[in-house]
Amino acid sequence: MKLIVLSDIHLTVEGRPIIGINPSERLDLALAHAGRHHPDAARYVLLGDLAHLGQNRAYRALAGRMNALGKPFTPMLGNHDNRENFRKAFPDAPDDGAGFVQSYLDTATDRLIFLDTLHPEATPHHSGHLCAARLGWLERALNGAGGRRISVFMHHPPLAVGFPGMDAIALANPADFWAIAKGKIAHLFCGHVHRTISGQTHGAGFSIFKSPAHQMPMDMTSADSALSVAEPGAYGIILLNDDAIIAHSEDFTLNLASESDPASA
Numbered sequence: 635m636k637l638i639v640l641s642d643i644h645l646t647v648e649g650r651p652i653i654g655i656n657p658s659e660r661l662d663l664a665l666a667h668a669g670r671h672h673p674d675a676a677r678y679v680l681l682g683d684l685a686h687l688g689q690n691r692a693y694r695a696l697a698g699r700m701n702a703l704g705k706p707f708t709p710m711l712g713n714h715d716n717r718e719n720f721r722k723a724f725p726d727a728p729d730d731g732a733g734f735v736q737s738y739l740d741t742a743t744d745r746l747i748f749l750d751t752l753h754p755e756a757t758p759h760h761s762g763h764l765c766a767a768r769l770g771w772l773e774r775a776l777n778g779a780g781g782r783r784i785s786v787f788m789h790h791p792p793l794a795v796g797f798p799g800m801d802a803i804a805l806a807n808p809a810d811f812w813a814i815a816k817g818k819i820a821h822l823f824c825g826h827v828h829r830t831i832s833g834q835t836h837g838a839g840f841s842i843f844k845s846p847a848h849q850m851p852m853d854m855t856s857a858d859s860a861l862s863v864a865e866p867g868a869y870g871i872i873l874l875n876d877d878a879i880i881a882h883s884e885d886f887t888l889n890l891a892s893e894s895d896p897a898s899a
């Protein structure tokens with residue numbers, strides 16, 4: 635099964651730019667590129683930070699785009715999102731029974747678990763949190779997987795990745811998460827950092843995806859969590875094969891030009 639991942643879309647209204655980048659244009663380019671190159675994708679996963687300022691109009695614009703694709707998609711929340719406004723535009727979005735946007739999806743071989751780490755009252759602001767209700771739901775989803783290989787999708791990484799500014803606003807209670815999840819997860823997929831990062835933690839592989847819009851600069855000293863750089867926009871491609879889980883990153887803004895050049899193949 636192939637999944638397309640759009641993380642940190644940060645949609646604004648009226649094309650308002652972020653460091654000179656129009657997130658709306660980037661979303662359109664990403665969807666067009668993915669549609670051309672990956673018509674066999676089974677699902678799109680929107681890995682949180684859907685709307686930069688959590689505005690109704692941004693969610694409505696995103697919903698219009700995604701509904702027009704005609705593909706299944708799983709919208710998730712990040713620290714920039716507003717759960718109430720999101721639900722108005724995505725009334726069919728998952729609900730774990732406690733109001734959180736959490737769900738799981740089973741294939742014959744895999745269980746994909748989608749978590750909601752948005753906590754508007756988080757300290758520090760913009761960090762993520764999994765409360766007892768969400769952790770309880772996660773524990774049931776993990777224990778009910780029936781032997782399937784488990785992948786977990788969550789906006790905030792439950793680990794520090796080496797960027798002091800972003801590490802300060804990662805998931806605020808990673809120990810609570812790992813107390814439940816350790817040894818049960820094959821792979822973890824996160825957003826939030828706006829950078830391609832991979833590795834392994836607590837026995838699980840992990841992949842973090844870039845944004846279609848602005849990226850995190852390679853600065854491992856700054857404590858600023860708002861650093862942004864106009865490196866190429868990207869989306870992720872996940873292959874869930876029988877013998878491996880594979881994560882690709884497609885810098886689609888680099889490849890737009892080469893697509894029109896037949897000699898570049």
Ligand SMILES: [Fe+2]
Nearest residue numbers: 642683712826
């Ligand atoms: Fe973001």
